[in-house]
Amino acid sequence: MNFEMTPGWLPFHPNPSPPRFRLPAGSVDAHCHVFGPGNIFPYAATRKYTPCDASRQQLFALRDRLGFERNVIVQATCHGTDNSALMDALRHSEGRARGVASVSRSVSDRELLAMHEAGVRATRFNFVRRLVDFTPKDELMEIAARIAPLGWHVVVYFEAIDLPELWDFFTGLPTVVVVDHMGRPDVGKPADGPEFDLFMRLMREHPNVWSKVSCPERLSVSGPPALAGEQRAYRDVVPFAQRLVSEFPDRVLWGTDWPHPNLKDHMPDDGLLVDFIPHIAPTADAQQQLLVENPMQLYWQA
Template sequence: MEFQKTPGWLDWYSGPSKPTFKLPAGAVDAHCHVFGPGAEFPYAPERKYTPCDASKQQLFALRDHLGFSRNIVVGASCHGSDNRATVDALLHSNGKARGVATVKRSVTDEELQAMHEAGVRGVRFNFVKRLVDFTPKDELMEIAGRIAKLGWHVVIYFEAVDLPELWDFFTGLPTVVVVDHMGTPDVKLPVEGPQFQLFLKFMREHSNVWCKVTCPERLSVTGAPALNGEQNAYQDVVPFAKTIVDEFPDRVLWGTDWPHPNL
């Protein structure tokens, strides 16, 4: 089956430079994706976008090029609740990857166990309205209770403006909770303003909450796309990331977000 990429979305960049420093032993790219390939793992009919194909082989080549030891492969919304592409990547990683899946209430215990054996260790709840359709919170809480028995965590992806509405749900989750992309703050607003301060309060009051310092290329409103060697492109995001890292150094994760097709 052939898929046409959504207009305006990018192919992944094929010529990244190497880091100017050696990464620590055991360093993990804690947020990345595989897309398809669509001919092998078709994109979901309900998807909100169609990306370029980005295979496990290309992801693992990037891992080695940058000097990471392992990957956390996060199931992308373009695949819906079909986790075959993610699981396939885990099974071919030679033990160097773990995964985060997207599941529905209908998932069976046997399916969860099979994913666990493949290397899945979390589920992702996506609340970004432009990317997914609404799922009732009671359904998500039921899923969280089931995966908690496996020792998995819950990844939450949401827009900062929606945190007040989602607060009670997030604080009721019975697992470790990992926030995608710093809670997607509006970086036009001040770090000291109420929106970002509410997110910091969320982390301060809940020691089970971790944060991914990722996605500056989509949060930035001043930086040029980091293509063709562009450096220091996302300075407007730095104060937000630095605040999180300084206050919660033992609960911070980092990832490439490869292949970031909507840069």
């Protein structure tokens, strides 16, 4: 089956630069994706976008080029609840990848067990309206209750403006809750302003809530190296991520977000994204927790 990419889609960087920052041994890229290939793992009929293919072979080659030891592969919305591409990647990872699946209420216990055996350790709930259609919260809560006995957690993706209305749902989940990309803060607002303070309060009051301090390229207004100067790339994101790493060092994760779906203005160099890490986690201890200890605890010890 042939698929045509969404017009204007930006393919991933063809030749990322080798990072100057040396990752700690055993580092985990805790947020990345595989797309298709569409002729083997077709994209969902209900998808909001059609990406370029981004295979497991390409992901694992990037892992090795950047210096990571492991990956956490997150089911992409373009594949809906058909986790075949994700499961294939996990089974070919030689134990070096874990997965975050997308499941519906109709998923069987047998299917959940097969996912667990392949390396899935979470399911993802997406609340970004431009990417997915609304799923009733009672259905999501039912799914959360079913995956909890497996030791899985729930990954949530939302935008900062929607946190007040989602607060009760998030705090009622019976699992660890991992927030994608710091809850997508508006980095044009102060990092110590009321909007981000609400997210900090969520984590402070609920020790089961974790956050990925990832995707500066998705959040930044100041822009990438070509626009901002290499040393100051994505500089407006730094204070937000630094706050989280400083206050919650044992509940933060980092990932590339490769192959960077739905970016509109530029495609980041993944090597330069790795070089962003010491700006938000400036000490060796913070880097070790962010890149090794925390993801290993959450995904390989569960």
